[in-house]
Structure formats: C-alpha cells, structure tokens
Amino acid sequence: MPPEMILTESSPVGSSPVRGKTRAEQKLGRYYPLVRVLARLPGRHVLRNLAFTVLPFRARFWLTVQFRYFFQHPGLDRHFIFFCGPFLGKHLHWIINSSLWTSRPNEVAFYLVLTGHRRETLPLLRRLTWDGDHPTAELALNGTGIVGDGYAMDMLTQIHDLQWSTAAERSPAMRTFVRLMLEHRNFQHEERAFRGRVELDHVPTDVPAEQFIPYFFRDREIVARLMQDLGLVDESGVLRKLDESGQYWESLPPDLPDRAVALDVYLFYAYRELLLRTYHNGEGDKVPSVYSRCLETQRRLRSHLPKPSSQLKRTLAGIGVELGEVRLLSPDWSALIGHNGHLNVHLMMRSMGWWTGKPVLLAYTDRIANKPFLSLFSDICPTLTLGENVSPGVWHELASLTPFLGDSHQAFQFEDGQTMYWNDAGAMALQQWEREGRGFPLRDIYDARLQADDRTEMLYQSLRRKWGLSPDDWFVCLHMRDAEARGETLGTGESIRSAAIGNYLDTVRYITDQGGWVIRMGGRKAPPMPDMPRLVDYARCEDQMAEMDIHLMRRARMFIGTTSGFAYVASSFGIPTAMVNALSSVGLLWSKDTRFSLEPVHTREGRMLSLSDVTSETWRWTFPTYETVKAAGLTVSESSADEILETTREVLDLSSGAPPAIPPVDDAWEKCVNIPGFFGNSRPSRYFLDKYASSLLARS
Numbered sequence: 063m064p065p066e067m068i069l070t071e072s073s074p075v076g077s078s079p080v081r082g083k084t085r086a087e088q089k090l091g092r093y094y095p096l097v098r099v100l101a102r103l104p105g106r107h108v109l110r111n112l113a114f115t116v117l118p119f120r121a122r123f124w125l126t127v128q129f130r131y132f133f134q135h136p137g138l139d140r141h142f143i144f145f146c147g148p149f150l151g152k153h154l155h156w157i158i159n160s161s162l163w164t165s166r167p168n169e170v171a172f173y174l175v176l177t178g179h180r181r182e183t184l185p186l187l188r189r190l191t192w193d194g195d196h197p198t199a200e201l202a203l204n205g206t207g208i209v210g211d212g213y214a215m216d217m218l219t220q221i222h223d224l225q226w227s228t229a230a231e232r233s234p235a236m237r238t239f240v241r242l243m244l245e246h247r248n249f250q251h252e253e254r255a256f257r258g259r260v261e262l263d264h265v266p267t268d269v270p271a272e273q274f275i276p277y278f279f280r281d282r283e284i285v286a287r288l289m290q291d292l293g294l295v296d297e298s299g300v301l302r303k304l305d306e307s308g309q310y311w312e313s314l315p316p317d318l319p320d321r322a323v324a325l326d327v328y329l330f331y332a333y334r335e336l337l338l339r340t341y342h343n344g345e346g347d348k349v350p351s352v353y354s355r356c357l358e359t360q361r362r363l364r365s366h367l368p369k370p371s372s373q374l375k376r377t378l379a380g381i382g383v384e385l386g387e388v389r390l391l392s393p394d395w396s397a398l399i400g401h402n403g404h405l406n407v408h409l410m411m412r413s414m415g416w417w418t419g420k421p422v423l424l425a426y427t428d429r430i431a432n433k434p435f436l437s438l439f440s441d442i443c444p445t446l447t448l449g450e451n452v453s454p455g456v457w458h459e460l461a462s463l464t465p466f467l468g469d470s471h472q473a474f475q476f477e478d479g480q481t482m483y484w485n486d487a488g489a490m491a492l493q494q495w496e497r498e499g500r501g502f503p504l505r506d507i508y509d510a511r512l513q514a515d516d517r518t519e520m521l522y523q524s525l526r527r528k529w530g531l532s533p534d535d536w537f538v539c540l541h542m543r544d545a546e547a548r549g550e551t552l553g554t555g556e557s558i559r560s561a562a563i564g565n566y567l568d569t570v571r572y573i574t575d576q577g578g579w580v581i582r583m584g585g586r587k588a589p590p591m592p593d594m595p596r597l598v599d600y601a602r603c604e605d606q607m608a609e610m611d612i613h614l615m616r617r618a619r620m621f622i623g624t625t626s627g628f629a630y631v632a633s634s635f636g637i638p639t640a641m642v643n644a645l646s647s648v649g650l651l652w653s654k655d656t657r658f659s660l661e662p663v664h665t666r667e668g669r670m671l672s673l674s675d676v677t678s679e680t681w682r683w684t685f686p687t688y689e690t691v692k693a694a695g696l697t698v699s700e701s702s703a704d705e706i707l708e709t710t711r712e713v714l715d716l717s718s719g720a721p722p723a724i725p726p727v728d729d730a731w732e733k734c735v736n737i738p739g740f741f742g743n744s745r746p747s748r749y750f751l752d753k754y755a756s757s758l759l760a761r762s
C-alpha cells in the first residue's frame with residue numbers, strides 16, 4: 063500500500079471492540095479522535111502537516127508509532143520522515159528510555175531504520191516480535207540493507223537471544239542470515255571493503271595477518287583485541303594510515319544489553335575468519351595461536367549459555383542429550399565427503415578419550431556430500447537435518463549457539479592446552495586407533511546394514527553384468543582430483559592438487575593386463591577417460607548414484623587416489639590405497655595399508671624438498687594454493703607415470719593377502735618427518751622412496 067494512502071472506515075483497526083471501545087481507542091486515549099480526524103476529514107494531507115507542525119517531537123513520535131502499531135498502515139510514514147527524521151539524533155536518549163522502546167520495539171525499530179539510524183536499532187533486535195498480525199521484525203529489516211552489510215556482525219552478536227520458534231518460520235531474511243553465518247560468510251561487508259582497498263589502494267591480497275586485521279575488520283575495538291591477543295604489531299603503520307585517511311570505524315553500541323557477551327561473540331567469529339585466512343594465505347603457523355584464543359573466547363561464552371526453548375529441550379531429550387554437554391558440529395562437517403572422513407576420525411578421538419561431550423551434527427538436506435555415507439554416523443553422532451527430522455525453529459536456535467558450543471574442523475586442542483591444525487591431530491589419532499586394533503566402525507555399520515537390506519548389493523550385481531564384469535572379476539577404484547569437477551580454474555587456488563589423466567594410463571593398462579578392471583570415480587563434470595578395455599568411466603555414466611559411490615569403494619580390491627576428500631571413504635572402510643599426486647600442508651588420515659607417492663616440489667634453485675622440508679613450519683604452509691606456492695618460489699610437479707604405476711603395484715601386491723613380494727620400506731624414513739604422525743599410519747612406496755632417496759631423506 064503506497065504511503066500516500068489514508069485510513070478509511072474500511073481500513074483495519076487492529077482489534078475487536080472491548081466494552082464498547084476498540085483496542086486502538088483504548089490505547090490511543092485522547093489522541094484517538096485526532097487520529098480519526100486526520101484519517102477521515104477532507105484536506106487531510108494539509109491537516110496532517112499542520113498537526114505534525116504543531117505537535118512537539120515526542121507527541122509526533124508517539125503518535126506515529128502507535129498509528130502503525132494499531133492500524134498496520136503507512137499513512138504517517140512520509141510525515142515522520144520529514145517532520146521527525148531530522149531531529150531523531152537529538153532525542154535518541156528519550157527514545158531509548160521511553161516505554162515505546164520496550165512496548166513497541168518493532169515499530170520503533172522500523173522508524174529508526176527508515177530514517178537511517180540503523181546502529182541505534184540494534185539493541186532492539188532481541189526484543190522484536192516475530193509473530194502476530196501486525197508488521198513484524200521482517201518489516202523492520204527487509205529492504206534496509208541491514209542484513210548483509212556492515213551491521214550484519216552486530217546482528218550476529220544477538221541472534222542467540224531470538225525467539226527462533228517464530229523467527230525461523232516467519233523471517234526468510236534471518237534464515238538466510240544464519241546460513242551465511244554457518245558458511246563463514248558473515249563478513250561480507252568487510253570482504254567488499256578489503257577488495258576495495260586491493261583495487262583502489264593497491265593493498266596486496268596476501269598481506270600478512272598483522273596488516274590484514276586492520277585492513278579487514280571494521281570495528282576498531284575488535285582490531286585492537288585481535289592484535290593484542292595474537293601478539294601482533296602494526297609495524298607497517300596500517301592503523302595510522304587508515305586514521306589519517308578518515309577511516310570510519312564501527313563499534314558495538316555502548317548500551318547494547320550484555321555488551322561483553324556480544325563482544326565475545328564478535329571475537330569468536332573474527333577468530334574463525336582468521337583460521338581460514340591464515341591457512342589459505344600460507345600462514346598456517348598462526349593457526350594454533352588463533353584457535354587457542356578462539357577457545358578462550360568460547361569458554362567465557364559458555365558461562366552465558368542461553369536457556370534453551372522448550373522445543374529445543376524436547377528435541378535434545380529425544381536424542382539423549384542436554385544442552386550443556388552438546389559439542390555442536392556445523393554443516394561444514396557434512397558438506398564435503400572429505401569432512402565426513404574427518405568426522406569419522408573426530409569420533410574416534412572421542413572414543414579414545416581425546417575430548418568429551420556429546421556430538422550433535424547440523425546439516426542442510428541440500429548440502430550433504432553423500433547422504434548414504436553420512437547416514438552411517440546416525441547411531442554414533444545424532445544428525446539434525448533442516449527440513450527432515452527437526453523443526454526450523456529448533457535447528458536455527460541450535461545453530462545460533464555455535465559460538466557457545468561449536469567444534470571446529472580446522473583446529474584441535476588437547477587437554478594440556480597443546481593446539482594444532484585439526485588434520486595434524488587427526489593423523490596422530492589414526493595412528494593410535496590402528497595401533498590399538500580398534501577396527502573400522504563405519505565399515506562394520508555399513509556391512510550390518512547390507513545384511514539387513516541387500517537392495518544396494520543387488521543393484522551392484524546388475525551393474526557389474528551391464529558393464530561386462532564376470533562374477534569372478536575384481537576391480538580397482540580410481541579417483542583423480544580435477545579442477546572441472548569442483549568448478550575451479552586450473553592453475554589457480556586449490557587446483558594445485560589436481561592432476562591430468564595421461565600419467566595414469568600405464569597404470570590402467572597394468573591393472574587390466576593382470577585381469578582386473580578399473581572403475582573411475584569422480585564428479586559428473588570430470589574430463590572423460592579414453593576408451594580402453596575393462597575401464598568403466600563411472601564418474602560420467604548414467605549409472606552414477608550416491609549409494610553406488612560408496613558401495614563400489616566397499617567392494618573394490620584397492621583404491622588409487624590423491625589428497626582429496628573421496629580418499630577418506632577408502633580409509634574409513636579399510637581399503638588398501640595407493641595415494642599418488644599427493645600434496646598437503648596438514649596431517650593425512652592414511653591407514654596402514656596405504657602407500658604414497660608425493661608430488662615432487664622444487665625450489666627456484668632446483669633443489670627438491672625433502673620429507674623434513676615438506677613437514678617443516680618453514681615450507682609446509684606454502685602448499686594450500688597455486689598462489690602460496692608461487693609466492694614461496696616453489697614449483698610443484700605431478701607424479702610421473704612410473705611413480706603412479708609402481709606405487710599401485712605395491713598396493714595391489716599388498717591387497718592380495720599373500721606375503722608381499724614387494725617388502726615395505728623400514729621405519730628409518732619417519733626420522734625425517736618433523737610432524738609426528740603427519741602421514742598417519744601410511745608409508746612411502748618403496749619405488750618412490752628409492753627414486754628420490756638422496757633428496758627425500760636429507761635433513762633440513
């Protein structure tokens with residue numbers, strides 16, 4: 063309804079009569095006749111102008127708020143903007159302390175936002191009403207830009223206090239906001255501002271943390287805390303430059319309820335942002351310090367854990383968990399199949415007493431890498447999937463508690479305070495797990511389900527016949543990481559771990575010459591394999607499905623993979639594995655039946671990095687992306703055809719069950735590895751180690 067429309071007899075009035083008077087008439091009291099006159103008399107625009115000119119500011123403000131509340135009508139909006147807008151700044155103290163601040167938060171918020179006073183609106187967020195028949199919180203937020211701009215972080219500091227049972231149902235804006243929060247995208251405004259500095263001020267994109275923090279974060283108080291807590295010094299004078307250029311700094315409102323808690327929530331997300339940034343920027347050595355501070359912040363927040371709603375209590379009771387013991391796992395743990403593999407080891411850690419509490423996984427139904435694989439965790443890690451087995455209100459309420467209860471998949475801290483990148487700890491955990499002979503829990507769960515329901519096995523047998531495999535034929539699963547499948551541009555970013563098909567063809571021929579088959583796994587966008595006998599390009603065929611992705615791995619004699627997430631399906635099922643074209647900055651969750659061949663890495667002087675080098679703090683953090691490798695002056699080469707072939711031969715021999723014809727390398731190589739357990743329980747293939755022994759075994 064356009065603002066110039068006026069209230070008429072047929073317009074809504076908000077309630078039924080009470081004792082002969084409407085609710086509006088009762089509440090508006092002596093102003094009610096004036097409102098009716100303004101709405102009905104001829105020349106009402108002139109009369110409204112006159113009334114707003116004569117009435118004092120407080121009367122104008124009170125009248126407009128009550129009018130919108132009772133009549134759900136924008137008829138006074140333009141008058142408010144013209145007559146009240148210019149004077150709001152002078153009357154904010156009165157507004158904040160008036161009864162309207164608590165009794166009409168939606169309407170007050172709406173008019174504050176409407177007149178550009180967004181930051182003053184933020185303390186109202188937790189008071190907004192998300193249900194009812196009158197304009198609600200969505201009206202105060204929609205169309206204002208408050209979701210997703212510089213004020214989004216201030217909102218994020220309060221969402222744990224919202225009434226999610228109604229907010230999640232009625233507010234698409236808030237549902238979207240939580241999704242961005244969980245996907246590490248809540249600093250959109252800051253990211254745009256940083257890109258602007260890159261483009262206009264020529265700030266390098268890879269500036270170190272001590273420069274990135276003041277350039278990126280918009281709140282000066284947060285910048286100061288981060289720099290202090292991480293022991294960073296602004297030696298380049300970034301803050302001075304920004305101040306001299308007139309930088310506008312945001313700040314949490316001083317009258318924000320529970321401001322200390324809000325500040326810690328802000329810090330929690332700032333540290334989470336820095337965990338991602340430091341790793342991908344070649345500063346992974348800062349991860350332990352960043353995560354330690356993040357956990358300190360979370361421990362402070364836990365003492366302010368909000369009381370759960372009755373709906374959340376019932377949901378948690380249904381899975382045998384109390385809120386205080388929850389270890390909340392975000393959708394990050396389910397969105398990628400590699401993170402599912404991390405989840406498997408994370409739960410192994412719990413079984414071995416490395417951490418306590420009860421895991422609860424949040425998931426989006428459309429952001430699960432492989433539902434059949436994730437379902438294997440249902441008995442050991444309850445999963446709440448939005449839109450499937452939990453109400454939106456409960457799901458979003460729990461998600462909003464991430465700063466209080468969330469577990470990171472990027473870093474891990476032991477009880478003694480030692481902190482490291484999560485994969486480093488995971489590789490150590492896998493060593494202990496296999497040393498103690500604890501088996502393969504996911505494989506046992508999967509096999510038990512197959513015994514109860516053999517439909518997947520029957521489909522598998524029909525596909526074997528369709529592809530031409532005889533009943534006695536064995537096969538190998540092959541997966542090559544490729545940029546196309548992940549929507550990457552080859553030569554940029556994480557495509558540093560991708561590999562071309564050509565060097566694998568000799569290995570395919572060797573397997574088929576031995577009487578086996580090769581089933582190529584991967585995404586549908588993977589480049590096609592050449593037409594070869596006994597090769598099934600399953601990744602691109604019409605038969606591909608999530609259930610069969612997992613079942614083929616379970617039935618494979620061995621797996622040929624690389625440092626990509628799909629490899630963790632093999633390790634979870636105990637499938638002997640040849641890891642080739644391998645490159646990683648962090649610990650690898652590789653089992654004892656794995657042999658690896660790393661991608662050779664050379665300095666600009668031509669020296670090949672040793673095992674000691676690639677696991678050192680000096681070099682290992684340079685591997686995440688093409689950009690960090692280039693900045694370090696390194697060159698990464700793909701595994702050669704002979705390295706792939708010979709590593710595969712050793713694992714194929716290992717998978718036969720007979721005494722190995724190719725004896726494994728002895729333990730001496732591990733003395734050259736600087737990170738304990740970096741390669742899990744795996745060993746380099748004998749051929750790879752012999753070929754590069756003089757370089758690989760050199761001590762840096």
